[in-house]
Amino acid sequence: MNVSIPADDDNFLRRECPTCEQQFKWHLGPINDEAAAEPTPDVYYCPLCGVPAGTDQWWTKEQLEYARARAMPDILAQLSNETGLHIDPTSDVPEAMVEPNDMDIVQSPCHPYEPIKVPTGHEQPIHCLVCGSVFAV
Structure with missing residues (x-):
């Protein structure tokens, strides 16, 4: 199943750190x-x-919850077709996600070709997305 997760107008996709759970954005594609x-x-x-x-x-x-909810009707329809069982589709399909144009673009000195967006007002040192080196903005 393919579920589209939108990027913002600058083609940045929201991400969440699995460790600190803070959100930032990285650029989609080169x-x-x-x-x-x-x-x-x-x-x-x-x-x-x-x-x-x-x-x-x-x-x-939010992206994981959205993807699950958007994919569920297709999963239920496929299951119904494969098993012959009548399964009522869910009516709780969410509207398409919209990614706000928030955060500030930052480029690391070591890997400037991998820009990120950090929360506006972030004043702590930033780590390079590619190598982890610390730099100040």
Whole structure:
């Protein structure tokens, strides 16, 4: 099942650290040729706490809940077709998610081709998404 999770107008996707549970955004897709030439990391570092996690660990609670709710009618229909059982589809399908245009864009000095967005007013040091190096804004 494919469920679309929207990015903001700058093509940044909201992410949530599995360790500190703070939210930030990372850019979807390469921003330039340099970025396109770089290998995809096996882990990313939380820009806010610096703890690394696998690339599939950054979904927000809201994104996961939305994906489950959007996929459920299709799952029930497929189950009904495969088993022959009559299963009433759920009527609690959420409206499409909308990603607000919030947060401030930041680029690390070591990997500027991987910009992030951090909460507006964030004054603590930031960690590079790619290598975890600390830098100040």
